[in-house]
Amino acid sequence: QSALTQPRSVSGSPGQSVTISCTGTSSDIGDYNYVSWYQQHPGKAPKLMIYDVNKRPSGVPDRFSGSKSGNTASLTISGLQAEDEADYYCCSYAGSYTYVFGSGTKVTVL
């Protein structure tokens, strides 16, 4: 069970859009629509931002959206804001009641 692959960092100016990719295999992302995304500010606990590939929990701005194609899931942040600067982690169900997280992506707001 290897970690899902994410780019180490992405950046954008306020108001722009950024997209974070999360690449897995046919045994996790490719086989299930159970991808979730978490935002983590320094020293804080992760916060659920997206679940079931593209659903937003109550209270999460609609600037955050998710999608999936084949073995790769993506998180897009539209209209980037300063408070979006954080680390982001994807997570996928991997069968047999197991879960695998991504390696994490640092989003920098220029």
Add this chain to the structure above:
Amino acid sequence: QVQLQESGPGLVKPSQTLSLTCTVSGGSISSGGYYWSWIRQHPGEGLEWIGSIYYSGSTYYNPSLMSRVTISKDTSKNQFSLKVNSVTAADTAVYYCARGPGITARNFDYWGQGTLVTVSS
């Protein structure tokens, strides 16, 4: 509002057992509908799912850790616990407890603040 709080020693000696407890408030671990999980984060690194327990007592573990890990629960105290045997420096991490995955929503929606456990002599 569900709240989770980790507790336990912040320093463990190599080869000993790491033991942590998660106390849940605002929700019952015995009400069903959700698993309750442990997740860790090595310093400066990503998240790693350790394992989960259901109210029935069913447990599921990360295959890479399952030989050393035990998750249990105490419904009378609304707590669940983690034990990691034979620890090494590689087990140094921030350990989080979380609610989830749900039976229908397979995500982790509430998290504790995390507790740093250092393995060192």
